Amino acid sequence: MSMRVVNPGEIPTKDLHQFIVGAIAPRPIAFVSTIDENGIPNIAPYSFFNAFSSNPPVLVFSSNRTVAGNNTKDTLHNVQLNQEVVVNVVNYEIVRQMTIASVSYPPEVSEFDKSGLTPVESDLVKPYRIKESPVHFECKVKEIITLGEHGGAGHLVICDVLRLHIDENVLDGERINPHKLDLVGRLGRANYVRASGDAIFSVYQSVMDLALGFDKLPKSIQESSFLTGNEIAQLAGQYVLPTTEEIQAVKESNSHIKDVLNNLETEPQKCVEELHKYAKQLLAKEEAKTAFDVLMLADEIG
Ligand SMILES: Cc1cc2nc3c(=O)[nH]c(=O)nc-3n(C[C@H](O)[C@H](O)[C@H](O)COP(=O)(O)O)c2cc1C
Known part of the structure; x- marks a missing residue:
């Protein structure tokens, strides 16, 4: 610039x-x-x-x-x-x-x-x-x-x-x-x-409740080459990191994720990329919580 x-x-x-x-x-x-x-x-x-x-x-x-x-x-x-x-x-x-x-x-x-x-x-x-x-x-x-x-x-x-x-x-x-x-x-x-x-659009972010912030996100999310600063901020604006149980739940209940993970053994890097792209779609729909679970799953397998 x-x-x-x-x-x-x-x-x-x-x-x-x-x-x-x-x-x-x-x-x-x-x-x-x-x-x-x-x-x-x-x-x-x-x-x-x-x-x-x-x-x-x-x-x-x-x-x-x-x-x-x-x-x-x-x-x-x-x-x-x-x-x-x-x-x-x-x-x-x-x-x-x-x-x-x-x-x-x-x-x-x-x-x-x-x-x-x-x-x-x-x-x-x-x-x-x-x-x-x-x-x-x-x-x-x-x-x-x-x-x-x-x-x-x-x-x-x-x-x-x-x-x-x-x-x-x-x-x-x-x-x-x-x-x-x-x-x-x-x-x-x-x-x-x-x-x-x-x-006109709405952005909900409490000024009193302490949001996580970028620095509390795993490096793989902070440095995602698929997500913009605004998209990562939807996660940084959350208050707690997803729990192990929540990450496990999204892995087991979501059919798209199951499909992606079928290739985990052969193409692990591609799987991670697919999960980041999927999270991006979820963020576009304001489904930040699920996107966070998906990205944490990607972090675990990455
Ligand atoms: C939308 C708009 C905003 C304006 N804002 C200012 C301003 O902030 N300060 C200023 O001195 N003039 C501003 N002007 C110009 C004044 O409105 C203009 O000089 C006007 O003739 C002053 O009127 P007066 O001499 O009756 O006070 C603005 C003009 C427009 C159209």
């Missing part, structure tokens, strides 16, 4: 910016609503954004100086003025309206008018919520941290969440259903991802 080495400061900021937003992706999008001193509402998307604490609930987005003109943005002006924000999430249904709101209209223009989105009054802060967005966070700005003075420099806007509003239609009981929420994420350039349907 040949790696491109990039030293910030030695390439134009616009190129560095694209390396950063291309690699740190997909990013969630805060559709930030603020209000100015004349009561003019402002909405703009910010993908230098995330949640950083649940208790207290804290969201952070960064309003950057423009790379080309080194200008600050209306959102920053407004939060410096009155420290109030509503962060709205962006789903697929409003992605194009969100991009219209990202256009640099002058401060006296409301992006609600431009994007066709609907302002709804908030309960605890002056900025409006965006009706069409399925989740809104009413926030008080806790702190603004300036990261630099040149084009591309961020201003971290640290927001305490005062209240959430969640569309009942995206909820299954007390949990958000990602398929119903249908969020979009930002990649580099003009690219987005849609977080629903086939794009």
Whole structure:
């Protein structure tokens, strides 16, 4: 693998910016609503954004100086003025309206008018919520941290969440259903991802229960030329090694394995390879426990 080495400061900021937003992706999008001193509402998307604490609930987005003109943005002006924000999430249904709101209209223009989105009054802060967005966070700005003075420099806007509003239609009981929420994420350039349907997959791994890890697997599994790192991780993510009885059981009960073992005397190496290939098929079907038994059997006979 040949790696491109990039030293910030030695390439134009616009190129560095694209390396950063291309690699740190997909990013969630805060559709930030603020209000100015004349009561003019402002909405703009910010993908230098995330949640950083649940208790207290804290969201952070960064309003950057423009790379080309080194200008600050209306959102920053407004939060410096009155420290109030509503962060709205962006789903697929409003992605194009969100991009219209990202256009640099002058401060006296409301992006609600431009994007066709609907302002709804908030309960605890002056900025409006965006009706069409399925989740809104009413926030008080806790702190603004300036990261630099040149084009591309961020201003971290640290927001305490005062209240959430969640569309009942995206909820299954007390949990958000990602398929119903249908969020979009930002990649580099003009690219987005849609977080629903086939794009979503589940990986179950407890953070509290101590999984075996690669180092506790027999060398023959760690170094299998048939299994990828992801496949071996399905075994490393288990909590105990298969017992002798379990290995014996899979050997005796599984007809495919019996067939493979018929050639054990004449072609032992081939048998081991067949068992690794069979384990790979089982892993593809999420049958990690049986795959583990099969690979341990291969280790015994190898
Ligand atoms: C999806 C998306 C994400 C964006 N993320 C950021 C960001 O994280 N920081 C930023 O300064 N500008 C970001 N922008 C650009 C701003 O939305 C744009 O400069 C906007 O005009 C700022 O509006 P304002 O001046 O009303 O605050 C993003 C634009 C889009 C379309």
